[in-house]
Amino acid sequence: MRLRYLTLTGVAFFSAFPLYYSVVVASRHNSALAQVPPPLLPGGNFFTNAARVFDTVPFGLALLNSLIVAGSISVAVMFFSTLAGFAFAKLRFRGKNAMLVITVATMMVPAQLGIIPLYMLMVKLEWTGTNYALIVPALVNAFGVFFMTQYLSRALPTELLEAGRVDGCTTWGLFWHVVLPTARPAAAVLGMLTFMSAWNDYFWPLVVLSPDNPTVQVALSTLASGYVNDYVLGLAGTAVGTLPLVLVFALFGKQIIGGIMQGAVKG
Amino acid sequence: MSTLPLAVTRRRRRGVRHTLDTRVSPYAYVAPFFLLFCAFGLFPLIYTAWVSLHEWTLLSETQTFIGLGNYGTLLADGYFWNATFNTLSIGVLSTVPQLVLAIWLAHLLNKRLRFATLFRISLLLPNVTSVVAVVVIFSQLFGRDFGLINWVLGGLGAGHIDWAAGTATSHLALSVMIMWRWTGYNALIFLAAMQAVPRELYEAATLDGASNLKQLRSITIPMIRPTIIFVVIVSTIGAMQIIAEPMLFGQSTGGGGGLATGGPDRQFQTLALFVYEQGFANSTFDFGYASAASWLMFLAVVIVAGINFLLTRKVKGGLV
Numbered sequence: 001m002r003l004r005y006l007t008l009t010g011v012a013f014f015s016a017f018p019l020y021y022s023v024v025v026a027s028r029h030n031s032a033l034a035q036v037p038p039p040l041l042p043g044g045n046f047f048t049n050a051a052r053v054f055d056t057v058p059f060g061l062a063l064l065n066s067l068i069v070a071g072s073i074s075v076a077v078m079f080f081s082t083l084a085g086f087a088f089a090k091l092r093f094r095g096k097n098a099m100l101v102i103t104v105a106t107m108m109v110p111a112q113l114g115i116i117p118l119y120m121l122m123v124k125l126e127w128t129g130t131n132y133a134l135i136v137p138a139l140v141n142a143f144g145v146f147f148m149t150q151y152l153s154r155a156l157p158t159e160l161l162e163a164g165r166v167d168g169c170t171t172w173g174l175f176w177h178v179v180l181p182t183a184r185p186a187a188a189v190l191g192m193l194t195f196m197s198a199w200n201d202y203f204w205p206l207v208v209l210s211p212d213n214p215t216v217q218v219a220l221s222t223l224a225s226g227y228v229n230d231y232v233l234g235l236a237g238t239a240v241g242t243l244p245l246v247l248v249f250a251l252f253g254k255q256i257i258g259g260i261m262q263g264a265v266k267g
Numbered sequence: 268m269s270t271l272p273l274a275v276t277r278r279r280r281r282g283v284r285h286t287l288d289t290r291v292s293p294y295a296y297v298a299p300f301f302l303l304f305c306a307f308g309l310f311p312l313i314y315t316a317w318v319s320l321h322e323w324t325l326l327s328e329t330q331t332f333i334g335l336g337n338y339g340t341l342l343a344d345g346y347f348w349n350a351t352f353n354t355l356s357i358g359v360l361s362t363v364p365q366l367v368l369a370i371w372l373a374h375l376l377n378k379r380l381r382f383a384t385l386f387r388i389s390l391l392l393p394n395v396t397s398v399v400a401v402v403v404i405f406s407q408l409f410g411r412d413f414g415l416i417n418w419v420l421g422g423l424g425a426g427h428i429d430w431a432a433g434t435a436t437s438h439l440a441l442s443v444m445i446m447w448r449w450t451g452y453n454a455l456i457f458l459a460a461m462q463a464v465p466r467e468l469y470e471a472a473t474l475d476g477a478s479n480l481k482q483l484r485s486i487t488i489p490m491i492r493p494t495i496i497f498v499v500i501v502s503t504i505g506a507m508q509i510i511a512e513p514m515l516f517g518q519s520t521g522g523g524g525g526l527a528t529g530g531p532d533r534q535f536q537t538l539a540l541f542v543y544e545q546g547f548a549n550s551t552f553d554f555g556y557a558s559a560a561s562w563l564m565f566l567a568v569v570i571v572a573g574i575n576f577l578l579t580r581k582v583k584g585g586l587v
Contacts, residue, residue: 015451121310
């Protein structure tokens, strides 16, 4: 019993320590890194370093871009996934099961594979360098659809829908008045998961955006590459770009974890 | 009399609308996903195959059909095989210990526990951190001169290791980063499956005097086998596509050789990074060659995932 707590505490420590240590470094001066032993407590330089981040790369713009991109994607994914989840969970139509299986199967497709034609498509659409290239392909995804299907088939009573039908509701009316209120808790979790993964997305934004109009992750990678020995600068940027998300997670962690575990069952 | 036909048409019109509503509208509700997938998922996938049969670069207006020429060149390209080796090596190093650890952690969490939520949150914390942040943080920790890890190793009597420079050491460092980010997430997936296992099985086993480890092996693992297979497949597909970690590690350790080579000697260039180098980082922007590499990578993903599927089924089946 005691061993279990000890192990778990150890693992929790290793999970949190790199993040903590990044804040330690980010709040120091570069010269402090050469000290023996290395510093283990935060210093007082964090805001100076953070200001340097904003001077070196367009970090304000990057934060705004990431907010716009991750925000629009989350709202769209919540809406379209609830819509499709409703259809898959509660409506009857020909080919439903096959379509649901296909939806789940698309999750297995390695996304990296189509990156070159996807880029060519964006060039054709003249979306390279714009947020459209990030937002439009991500408006809805298989995970979201599957997640909401799972939730709605459990949480949405069929009697409620039938009662709505008797009252003369159209399918759209049912969606608006019955499904959306029921779906709210799960959709919120899905929204948070989506926001986090959109905020953290790196490779596709790197390919399709230019360094002068970046997202947070692209700006961070510029920061880390240009100043090879300036770990302080890189980590200060990392802290500014990551901490908001970590805070949100710390606040809503319980719900987010519940969502991940629910989505996982019978995945 | 005169109102009757009118009422009938109205009812018929309502009938048509009703049919449309119940029979057709469901397709409209699921359509956004399928349309988007076709446009930005399926089409690029198929078009990759088409591009791979051409001499096709971003810079030239014309494309010439060369059949399997790109594939022939690839199979003779030492850098391609180097990237394949690195992908498999990093994949095994990061995935195998990760999944074993994740099952064990899930097993530890699957008991009545104080601070259960706190433990779960801390386990998932690394997964909330972006790849870029992870690599920036760990590049500092793995730093040759002032890295915390070398300092600790130095204290234990080992010399300073230049982590990014060697093949084995860089693969190890990258695997640690990948494991740090994904072990907790997978542990939670396993935990979700374990919670569906009936408690009575454990109670009976405890009464029979079965040890903790024995219970894990004889009850938990057979019961959550579908989840294990699922996680193994998903992790395999993920591991075969690793790109951001080696890309950023090469960048922030500054060994030279640019963004996409995976170190100056290509000691940690993965397949996905090789594709990126050919398509976007080379001055030739050789889309045809990169697309051919993409398809060979896809083939590798399918083969490795297939092997792992068979292995997982067999090994776990033997334990029951």
